[in-house]
Ligand SMILES: Nc1ncnc2c1ncn2[C@@H]1O[C@H](COP(=O)(O)OP(=O)(O)OP(=O)(O)O)[C@@H](O)[C@H]1O
């Protein structure tokens with residue numbers, strides 16, 4: 441395990457760059473600094489995990505990366521362009537998967553997946569063809585015409601992953617997407633996500649407070665300290681892929697997990 445700030449090739453522009461970023465909620469006496477001087481880079485096609493305890497600012501950072509929240513200080517650049525300066529035409533292709541699947545209950549599975557394309561004005565036949573392809577990838581072809589309530593929690597989360605992947609995003613932000621699932625489904629979803637990412641190689645920023653999940657999925661793990669969240673360390677996970685769940689029983693895995701456990705104290 442090595443401590444590195446970036447895995448981008450020297451001189452290349454990172455896909456995502458967080459520069460001297462701090463965030464404060466509220467003002468005056470009620471001010472709460474959630475993030476302090478964060479510097480992180482994500483290379484094209486890299487899988488970066490943000491690991492930290494509850495309340496350390498992980499969702500705040502992800503919301504800023506997703507353009508949902510303006511940072512108090514510092515900046516975010518996507519391929520060298522400031523996030524908030526990008527015009528409509530060169531806006532980054534960025535999508536978000538939340539902890540809860542957040543499907544629209546009144547729309548069928550297929551219509552949930554086509555939604556982002558519909559908002560972009562893509563013709564019906566085209567958006568349905570792409571959505572059906574993605575539903576096949578997430579193993580839900582047979583459920584395209586079902587309503588969300590007819591699906592299990594893991595299946596609903598797979599639909600939200602399919603929805604996040606329509607329009608071929610360059611960057612996928614995931615905020616504890618499997619946090620609400622039982623341990624077995626979660627393990628299965630981690631396998632599935634690794635496979636999907638290996639095929640499509642989008643850049644990922646994945647938030648979790650599970651050490652096991654971080655070691656299983658990440659190219660690099662950014663450990664955040666408690667409030668205000670600051671980068672405690674950035675660690676490369678050099679376990680070869682594909683990683684299998686049996687790996688979790690290995691000594692290498694447990695040694696690496698121990699290091700993170702110490703750092704989170
Ligand atoms: N809208 C808000 N207004 C005021 N304070 C907020 C707001 N959202 C978050 N905070 C505060 O900012 C800090 C970081 O919150 P955040 O939700 O980013 O943490 P987190 O690491 O995602 O936690 P968890 O693992 O529990 O989801 C917390 O102390 C929280 O109380």
Ligand SMILES: [Mg+2]
Nearest residue numbers: 498499500615
């Ligand atoms: Mg959170």
